[in-house]
Amino acid sequence: MNAIEVIDLVRIFKYKKKRKGLLARFKKAKEEPSGNGETRALDGITLQVKEGELFGLLGPNGAGKTTLIKILTTLLLPTSGKAMVDGYDVVKETHQIRERISMVAGGENSGYGILNVEENLWMFAQFYGVPTRVARLRIAELLKVVDLSKDAKTKIHALSTGMRQKMNFARGFVADPKIAFLDEPTLGLDVNAARDIRAFIKTWVKQAGKTVLLTTHYMAEADELCDRMAIINKGKILACDSPANLKKLVQKEAVFELGLSGQFGHLEDLRALQGVQKVACHLDSGKNATTLKFILDEESVIARVIETISRNGSKLVSLTKTEPSLEDVFVQLVGKSMEEEEKTVNQFDSSAVEG
DSSP states (O other), rough: EEEEEEEEEEEEEEOOOOOOSSGGGSSSSGGSSOOOOEEEEEEEEEEEEEEOEEEEOOOOSSSSHHHHHHTTSSSSSSSSSEEEETETTTOOOOHHHHHEEEEEEETOOOOOOTSSSHHHHHHHHTTTTTHHHHHHHHHHHHHHHTHHHGGGSSSGGGSSSHHHHHHHHHHHHHHOOOOOEEEEETTOOOOHHHHHHHHHHHHHHHHHHHHEEEESOOHHHHHHOOEEEEEEEEEEEEEEEOOHHHGGGGGEEEEEEEEEEEEEHHHHHHHTTTTTEEOOOOOETTTTTEEEEESSSGGGGGGHHHHHHTTTEEEEEEEEEEOOOOOHHHHHHHSHHHHHHEEEEEEEETEEEEE
């Protein structure tokens, strides 16, 4: 049985463009273009998540991950297409869906500041009708998971951002939902907290009938947690399979990582070389260094790559042949790294309205 089923889902945001510059204020309205536009946040998404599966959505910021989660959790209506959660329609049967799900979003600021951590979790447990004895045991267990037991009596307004995020994660599981939607749940957390949360997710989903839909742009997190995953970019699903099978997409090619001193600025020269399929670039201005990752037709092409780098005046510091990773899969599908892709994402204008 599919816990989640999405068929040809489209979500369009309509917005009004703002003029830029002081002179624009003095232009007459008749000289102004209509100023309306639209963005397809989701462009014909189709996917199925099986019951009992830990399914991931991997993509850069602005890829459409959060929009899809909001539709599946009945917080946003689709423009067209169909979505079912636990067999219920997200448009027509919102009440039935909300009884069965929870959502945790990284960076979310839910909770009431005048209440303490324990009181907030208790309140959310009551919203879902969790029996008193069960709620108290579950709250105590979750506070241990997120390392907030000693802060149970601390008021929400006194929590740090990271501590509040941990509380939000606990809130998402206090009602023991059938399907959990986790939107960047470890965003901004320290290494130890993120590790504990990932361990809890892996254990929780093993219970009978539990399903998790996780969105992330952390490659290692997706690789560690997900049974299957979909790579999404610009509102489209580019590939969907297990992490191991996705990495096989680039297993036939040679993958190299090169470290250079200084800031390398001649990517087009490298991309023009015969035998170079893809190049991803990471500039570290703090260390004045560049990391280049290549997907090549064959190993021998690396000689031409090194020659081109030297000709452009850069010094090679390190060279490593790597096993394929999810980052390599993303580069293969999109043509650039996730970091580069995020820099090109168009942000909605502040006057944007949903359509």
